[in-house]
Amino acid sequence: MKNYLADSNGYYGEFGGAYVPEILHKCVEDLQKTYLTVLESEEFKKEYNQLLRDYVGRPSPLYLAKRLSERYGCKIYLKREDLNHTGSHKINNAIGQILLARHIGKTRIIAETGAGQHGVATATVCALMNMECIVYMGKTDVERQHINVEKMKMLGATVIPVTSGNMTLKDATNEAIRDWCCNPSDTFYIIGSVVGPHPYPDMVSRLQSVISEEIKKQLKEQEGRENPDYLVACVGGGSNAAGTIYHYVNNEETKIVLAEAGGKGIDTKFTAATIYLGKTGIIHGSRTYVIQNEDGQIEEPYSISAGLDYPGIGPIHANLAAQKRASILPVNDDEAIEAAYELTRLEGIIPALESAHAIAALNKINFKSTDVVVLTVSGRGDKDIEVYLEHNSIHKNQN
Structure with missing residues (x-):
């Protein structure tokens, strides 16, 4: 039987892997070594499942x-x-990742968002866990998703409009990665989808x-x-x-x-x-x-x-x-x-x-x-x- 899930190196067939700048190598490698241990621990599962039930409404x-x-x-x-x-579904992943961030001792959270749903979910869990939250969002999306931007601000997040490219999701992601490169020691990047370097695609898939x-x-x-x-x-x-x-x-x-x-x-x-x-x-x-x-x-x-x-x-x-x-x-x-x-x-x-x-x-x-x-x-x-x-x-x- 074929296995369509990630292998131990984060590959799905020929796709996947971790192609990251040298400065992020240690961050990503540390995450690769710890994410499964944390996600599969009884302590994590108990807190995660309780929040999904009592906070998310699952x-x-x-x-x-x-x-x-x-x-x-x-x-x-x-x-x-x-x-x-x-x-939306975004909250399932945001809660799991912020619990992981807290476990590995990160105190500052960054995220990218397009439609704003992941940004709102990240700002929400940061408010819940009392963590600093910076959300990168293309200027085009800031304009067309105005309500979500206001929600993020109300939740205490800093929303940074991105003006490069055509000012949408790709450009917001570029800026978030740039921030991560500048602040690797205290910052955790909560990626909103099954994209990015291994272990993110596998980790987000598991949380969803x-x-x-x-x-x-x-x-x-x-x-x-x-x-x-x-x-x-x-x-x-x-x-x-x-x-x-x-x-x-x-x-x-x-x-x-x-x-x-x-x-x-x-x-x-x-x-x-x-x-x-x-x-x-x-x-x-x-x-x-x-x-x-x-x-x-x-x-x-x-x-x-x-x-x-x-x-x-x-x-x-x-x-x-x-x-x-x-x-x-x-x-x-x-x-x-x-x-x-x-x-x-x-x-x-x-x-x-x-x-x-x-x-x-x-x-x-x-x-x-x-x-x-x-x-x-x-x-x-x-x-x-x-x-x-x-x-x-x-x-x-x-x-």
């Missing part, structure tokens, strides 16, 4: 979406990560794997079986997807569908469909697929969703695509908007723009009536209301 519900199921002619369950404290752990139990209760026919999730860096598939990835009976940001179309320059268009390269410390030009320079990605416009992809997903273990479906901006309205009108759930890409993927799959589908709603749509309203004209003639 388990998140697995909801049978009856009207959506009728629309697509199969049984669709929604994994409701949007109901977590702070409004609570999602698939719960799906197995909940599906058993509701359907009498642990394994769905399909798992569907959106991918930018890919942490909600990694969490959704973690306990299923080596069981090839369950099909995996990943929806990435097609932007204005994969045949335009305005896209973030990394798996579809990318070539193998190195970005932010890991070997993966990267959107790049003939000279190997990273191309600026584009998506209507601030959380999906990243020019790389988590190495776990690059490998799933290379091994044909997952189907990758690019979803364009207008399809995502359409899907968000569909879910809202059919089920009374307003999804984050990121999650709307996963909903839109349903339209691209031929389901059988007996199929059981689990789709992760990774976040709630409060932060995207302004974008939805701007595009409301398409829908004003609909009932």
